[in-house]
Amino acid sequence: MAILTGLIVAALYTPIFLTIFYSFYKTRKGKVDWTSFSYEPYTKLIFEKQILESLMNSIYVGVVTVICSVVIGFYFANYYHTSKSKMKEFLQFIIFLPFLLPPIITGLSLLIFFREINLPRSLNTVVIGHTIFVLAIVFKIILNKLETLKPSLMESAYDLGASKFQAFWYVLLPNIKLSLIIAGLLAFTISLDETLITLFLIGNDTTWPIKLWAKMRVGFSKQVNASVTLILILTSFLVLLIASIISRSEKKITY
Amino acid sequence: MSEILELKNISKSYGETKVLDNISFKINNNEFFTILGSSGSGKSTIIRMIGGFVKPTSGQIFYENNIINEQPIFKRPFNTVFQDYALFPNMNVSNNVGFGLKIKNVNILKIKEKVQEVLQIVGLENFSDRMPQELSGGQQQRVALARAIICEPKVILLDEPLGALDAELRKQMQLFLKEIQKKIKISFIFITHDQEEAIFLSDRIAVLNNHKFEQIGSPKDLYYSPKTTYMAKFFGECNLIACKVVDKKMDSIVVESEFGQLLINHSIDKSIGDSLTFGIRPEEIKILDQSSSNSIEVIIKDVEFRGSTSNLNVKSQHSEKYLKIQNISSNISQPFQQGDVINVELNTGVGTIFKDETIS
Known part of the structure; x- marks a missing residue:
């Protein structure tokens, strides 16, 4: 069992680590040149303006997507949690739809829509696409947290004289803060490597995954390896951060 | 004794379901008033109406002879102790207790002083820095009570506050509640389904049955002069x-x-x-x-x-x-x-x- 598991893990995940490996070493005729270790691809990457620029675009899209999706996601989740309207199930269905549909459909529909309303394609249309895509996850994470809070919590804030805003600010927000951070980090990670919807909605700019894809078509370069490694590290860091936040908050909850 | 609160011909329905049917009663100053009824009898609805969380379908609620049906929760001079305590998990004991004063923009030094004073009343003066999660059920209960007392309400509404405690602690808390009510001289409206608890604590008891009050009176009245056969069998x-x-x-x-x-x-x-x-x-x-x-x-x-x-x-x-x-x-x-x-x-x-x- 252990050996089989080990083999499957190796088969599945070796390519990822090879990428890191090849960013440091050169190969010649399928053989690794052990003397070729260098940081050169990384230093070169700094001068590779296009890749850096696309990375900055991706970060811009990611950050704005996080802000939009967390604000809208909280608003919807809070509405869903407190409303007695039967329409709220429909709202949830709509929110989940773009996440469940093939991204091509989502991307294409948005493209047609933007064209209809004469909105030129840009990084901002990408932000809209990403927000619609990640909203389902953000909504669900925040809603789950809201549902663990006792209804009496807000009621007691009102009872002690708080206005709606004060109850939100002093009681609700501090208690859902962690879930907002987790939702935001996830939204950022998803936005960072989203390609399909982006392809439809991007104009003359380019995001990082699309740039890499374009670069691969004209042959590999060490810089691609290097930037993949960097993103791998960044994403792993984000995932670990999310995991540690979750485990810390769980510990806090156990009475 | 003067009246402070009156409910007149109050009815409440949720859709087709009738929860309360034309109930009326008055609360006197400094009174320990208990509403006794089985679960689902609508007793919580009564104090949720007084607190302002639920609106009556018909009837009036008077506070010092003014109708307060439409008054929002945060303006009512009543505070609630919730069944699940509803302490704010993000605040320590003193911030929980001081919350009501902070909202009213009371001077911070004054809040500190008041918090210490009230924590002393409920016997938790050494717990001011603890988080609610670190307290036992009984202690959380005391914090919830302190949080209500500090606002100096005219009436404190207690929604089955002892329901979640084990038998021994329950008895201690009953004694504690009774003593504290005498000390701070605020009217208590207390909800319970436990007859012994009601008899022990209350100045007057209202027994809720079939969405109506079966009888309102002192524990002795209810025991020795039951008005209906239901009442006769209800107590003992x-x-x-x-x-x-x-x-x-x-x-x-x-x-x-x-x-x-x-x-x-x-x-x-x-x-x-x-x-x-x-x-x-x-x-x-x-x-x-x-x-x-x-x-x-x-x-x-x-x-x-x-x-x-x-x-x-x-x-x-x-x-x-x-x-x-x-x-x-x-x-x-x-x-x-x-x-x-x-x-x-x-x-x-x-x-x-x-x-x-x-x-x-």
Whole structure:
């Protein structure tokens, strides 16, 4: 069992680590040149303006997507949690739809829509696409947290004289803060490597995954390896951060 | 005692479901008032209405003679202690307690001083830096109470606050609540389904049954002068005997019952031939060594030893009707056997006559 598991893990995940490996070493005729270790691809990457620029675009899209999706996601989740309207199930269905549909459909529909309303394609249309895509996850994470809070919590804030805003600010927000951070980090990670919807909605700019894809078509370069490694590290860091936040908050909850 | 709060002809329905049906009552200053009812009887709805969380379908709520039906929650001079305490998990004990004052923009030094004062009242002065999660159920309860007291409300609403505590802690908290209410002189409206708790704590009790108040009165009133057979059986036990008036005297009546003839020491507006229900508590039936003029003969079915007291289930000589008798164990001189015939006397002076009711 252990050996089989080990083999499957190796088969599945070796390519990822090879990428890191090849960013440091050169190969010649399928053989690794052990003397070729260098940081050169990384230093070169700094001068590779296009890749850096696309990375900055991706970060811009990611950050704005996080802000939009967390604000809208909280608003919807809070509405869903407190409303007695039967329409709220429909709202949830709509929110989940773009996440469940093939991204091509989502991307294409948005493209047609933007064209209809004469909105030129840009990084901002990408932000809209990403927000619609990640909203389902953000909504669900925040809603789950809201549902663990006792209804009496807000009621007691009102009872002690708080206005709606004060109850939100002093009681609700501090208690859902962690879930907002987790939702935001996830939204950022998803936005960072989203390609399909982006392809439809991007104009003359380019995001990082699309740039890499374009670069691969004209042959590999060490810089691609290097930037993949960097993103791998960044994403792993984000995932670990999310995991540690979750485990810390769980510990806090156990009475 | 002056009235502070009044509910007048209050009804509440959720869609087709009626929760409260035309209830009215008044709360006096510094009163410990308990609303007693089984779960789902609508008792929580009453204090949620007073607190402002629920609006009545019809009827008025008066505070110092002004209607407050439309007043928003945060403007009402009442504070609630919730069943699940509802302490803010993101704040420590002193911030929880000081929250109401902070919202009112009270000076921070003044808040600190007040928080210490109130924590002292509830006996938690050494816990001000703890988080709610680090406190036991009873301690959380005290914090919730302190948080309400500090706002100096006119009425504190307590929604089954002891429901989640174990029996021992519950008893301690009952004593604590009673003492604190006397100390701070604020009216308490307390919700419970526990009769003993209600009797122990309350100045007055309102019993909720079938969406209406069955009776409102002091614990003694409810116990000794129940207005309905439901009330008679609600507090402790009560033997209900169907009777027919056979003779009438100046201050008593003679009735025929399934246990034979009884002399009831009540002057009552009934004529010969009328039927009535007579209720008597088990402890008001005496076991006699010999028969007397007003005693009846019954057969022992079983004896339940309950420590200081013993319960006897006895059957009528003439029918399948049973009576329950409670006696101090040491007063029962000879050990009784099942099937023994004994003479008992009913202390009819403290019994209750239910005029027009059939036994429910």
